Amino acid sequence: MPDFKHKYRLIIFDWDGTLVDSTQRIVDSMSRAGSEVGLPVVPDAAIQNIIGLGLPEALKTVWPSISEQQLKAMHPVYARYFVSDSQIDMGFFIGTEDFLKDLLSKGYILSVATGKSRKGLDRMLHDLKVGHLFATTRCADETRSKPDPLMLNEILSELSIAPSEALMIGDTTYDLDMANAAGIDSVAMGHGAHDDNTLLACGPKAICHSIQELKNWIETHG
DSSP states (O other), X not given: OOOOOOSOSEEEEOOBTTTBOOHHHHHHHXXXXXXXXXXXXXXXXXXXXXBTBOHHHHHHHHOTTOOHHHHHHHHHHHHHHHHHSOOSOOOBOTTHHHHHHHHHHTTOEEEEEESSOHHHHHHHHHHHTOGGGOSEEEEGGXXXXXXXXXXXXXXXXXXXXXXGGEEEEESSHHHHHHHHHHTOEEEEETTSSXXXXXXXXXXXXXXXXXXXXXXXXXXXXX
16 A cells, blocks of 8 residues: 555545436436325425435435335335336446546545445445445445434444544535534535535535546645
8 A cells, every 4th residue: 555645544425426426316216206105296306405315314304294104115116216217327427436446546545425225335336346445335224314423433433543534525415514523524526416505505625516626626635
């Protein structure tokens, strides 16, 4: 490993909307699943705003009157639409895989903290063949949902890294608020679910609008 002289040792990434261009696929899948289980139609913006939360928390936020039966039914129906029944393409933002490999070559430790389920994240890590790039990952169904800082605290504890040595990268206020609660610096990504003004209100070190912008920022400040 190269001699490490950077400010941060660990970079923790959100997944959807940060590394993977999946925002519209999530909105489409959740909207169609909601209609299938009898939930009222809601604006796309209402669904986009909850991306990053664990699925139960997200569903209860979008549809406050959702019944327990509908909540239970939504899990497999949403998964079916998202995994295999959506016409909306999904993959890494341009340059993501090379960027992650470059960070590793420079000695950074990489991790993921996501609102996805463990099954969902593992499927994508396998399909994109990038699971080996991350030292550890945390998902919403195995800890507390964002913006609770527990998943970040668990990552720090597992890797024996202090909050001051970590950087959180995310595209939603849930990511940034979680980082603030854990005492971790953050950078916002403006190409995901939440708009710039909303993200900037959470006090990130910067806001980037592409993986290349993020790479440039880390090279200068990370």
